[in-house]
Amino acid sequence: MKKRSICAVSGVTACGMKEGKFGLALIRASGTAAGVFTENLVKAAPIQLMRSQIRKGRLDAVIVNSGCANAYTGQKGYEDAVVMTGYAGSALGVEPDRVGVASTGVIGRYLDLPLIRRQCMEIAPGLASSVQAETLAANAIMTTDLYPKHALVEKETFTVAGITKGSGMIAPNMGTMLAFIYTDAEIGAKPLKEALKLATRRSFNRVVVDGDTSTNDIALCTATGESGKVRDAEFSAALEECCRMLAKQIAADGEGATKLLEVRVTGAAKEEYAAKVARTVIESPLVKTAVYGEDPNWGRVVAAAGRAGVKFDPNAVSLWISDGKNRYPLVRSGEIIADLKKAKEAMNSKTVIFILDLAAGKEEATAWGCDLTERYVEINGRYTT
Missing domain, CATH: 3.60.70.12 (L-amino peptidase D-ALA esterase/amidase)
Incomplete structure (x- = not known):
């Protein structure tokens, strides 16, 4: 339109x-x-x-x-x-x-x-x-x-x-x-x-x-x-x-993308810390490919957050997944409560959202990205030819 x-x-x-x-x-x-x-x-x-x-x-x-x-x-x-x-x-x-x-x-x-x-x-x-x-x-x-x-x-x-x-x-x-x-x-x-x-x-x-x-x-x-x-x-x-x-x-509209990926990080000590974690998760190839495959391998989100260089207590975090309409808990205060069937249903959407609460403060930030597909390689492998 x-x-x-x-x-x-x-x-x-x-x-x-x-x-x-x-x-x-x-x-x-x-x-x-x-x-x-x-x-x-x-x-x-x-x-x-x-x-x-x-x-x-x-x-x-x-x-x-x-x-x-x-x-x-x-x-x-x-x-x-x-x-x-x-x-x-x-x-x-x-x-x-x-x-x-x-x-x-x-x-x-x-x-x-x-x-x-x-x-x-x-x-x-x-x-x-x-x-x-x-x-x-x-x-x-x-x-x-x-x-x-x-x-x-x-x-x-x-x-x-x-x-x-x-x-x-x-x-x-x-x-x-x-x-x-x-x-x-x-x-x-x-x-x-x-x-x-x-x-x-x-x-x-x-x-x-x-x-x-x-x-x-x-x-x-x-x-x-x-x-x-x-x-x-x-x-x-x-x-x-x-x-x-x-x-x-x-x-x-990322090259070859089939899904919009959004990561919202809350509970950070500073906004810049929340942004750093959100960006790290968004850019993770493991997270991006899991989203493409609609594989509810949510542990990759927590793992990516842990390498962002921001201090938080891994045993205090909470994590949810959403398709923009429904929101399902995966981790609550460090306790695994994931319903993998519902998580996979959420990943079937054109928009996949992860909400990660670091439980370390009151600041928040959101980052956006997309899934990583075979089409991305095709586009960039022949970009000039």
């Missing part, structure tokens, strides 16, 4: 096109801006450019290409990223240094700039605030994604919305995921940056598909301010909700 999200935000227009593996999207929106980026030491050229460019705290547009990551391409790659901002700036009538740029695709290949320039000129006249235009933009940025990803959070006085792509090379600290988020709230550069960092930490940085952190991860947020001022705390909560919705879609 086609969805409208970013184009529901006042002041945002978009469009895109896809030709085989090579797509291009343009998004036009002027306002205060902030960004977060991959923590991989090998950073793609557009990431290097944007880490500098975003310091100005404002964007007027974004240009995104798929099919070529423009990563590990040296000085030429950096110069090509600059050229892309010039293409968008010329086509949209904005200054190039106020154009965000992102790329996704194969690492170690140079951009086809003539193709990008032609696509840019063809797309620019079609920018619109419509379901069709947004769908074209969201489809244009996909690589191995099976479907475009949209999120919309509507509050009484403002809206936050976003589109994203991401399916493989997804791990904490972001993965080959691109996210473009917009709001019509009026908010300053500093609180916008703080809100985006917090939202990212609690959403995109808690998604694991395969444990690889990409060279190209980027999340940009632009505030057009057309709906007026809002309280920082209210905006931060809405932004986090939007990012969480996008993150769950990325996890569910």
Whole structure:
């Protein structure tokens, strides 16, 4: 079903096109801006450019290409990223240094700039605030994604919305995921940056598909301010909700995935401890394959939690499994009470949830991932061929 999200935000227009593996999207929106980026030491050229460019705290547009990551391409790659901002700036009538740029695709290949320039000129006249235009933009940025990803959070006085792509090379600290988020709230550069960092930490940085952190991860947020001022705390909560919705879609669309895996950790001494345990469980190949096989081998969850580097009493933990509707106890305060038949029934769902109480405090965190299937190997074993 086609969805409208970013184009529901006042002041945002978009469009895109896809030709085989090579797509291009343009998004036009002027306002205060902030960004977060991959923590991989090998950073793609557009990431290097944007880490500098975003310091100005404002964007007027974004240009995104798929099919070529423009990563590990040296000085030429950096110069090509600059050229892309010039293409968008010329086509949209904005200054190039106020154009965000992102790329996704194969690492170690140079951009086809003539193709990008032609696509840019063809797309620019079609920018619109419509379901069709947004769908074209969201489809244009996909690589191995099976479907475009949209999120919309509507509050009484403002809206936050976003589109994203991401399916493989997804791990904490972001993965080959691109996210473009917009709001019509009026908010300053500093609180916008703080809100985006917090939202990212609690959403995109808690998604694991395969444990690889990409060279190209980027999340940009632009505030057009057309709906007026809002309280920082209210905006931060809405932004986090939007990012969480996008993150769950990325996890569910993991390469070769058949199930969404969610791990909720409660009873931790600190939120960061809960997050660390949740991520460790989510990224465990043993847990992921058990979920794929619908094998109620829940001991793998406890074992993974135990190697997370977080202190807790294993004899005090409680564990449940859920399909999103029904919840069944597996361990209560260290005592095994598992009904394996019911646990297997829960694993027959498209969503499998483990709730783990560490009984060590009051903090909690949730992480998202997917099962690990033969299809993942097929996709990545022939990614460039």
